[in-house]
Amino acid sequence: MSAPGRGQGAEATLRTVLRHTGADIVEPACVRIAVDRNAVDADGIITDPDARERLGKVIGLLTGRAAEAEQE
Numbered sequence: 462m463s464a465p466g467r468g469q470g471a472e473a474t475l476r477t478v479l480r481h482t483g484a485d486i487v488e489p490a491c492v493r494i495a496v497d498r499n500a501v502d503a504d505g506i507i508t509d510p511d512a513r514e515r516l517g518k519v520i521g522l523l524t525g526r527a528a529e530a531e532q533e
Contacts, residue, residue: 485530490522 479486494516500509507513 485526487522487526490519490526492519494519 476486492515494512496507496509496512500507500512502508507516
């Protein structure tokens, strides 16, 4: 896993670019989910239950926002 705080500059830059392009940033889905390389199997599947649950919640938030956007 990377050090805490690593990548924050890149994240800030990406947010700036996304806002500039008018992207809809789903704030509750903007989370860091640490996945240790030992928690990924040979097929690239994340095996850590906590990480899988957190990723599932993020995907749910994004698909929910996409469905809302389609109705607007």
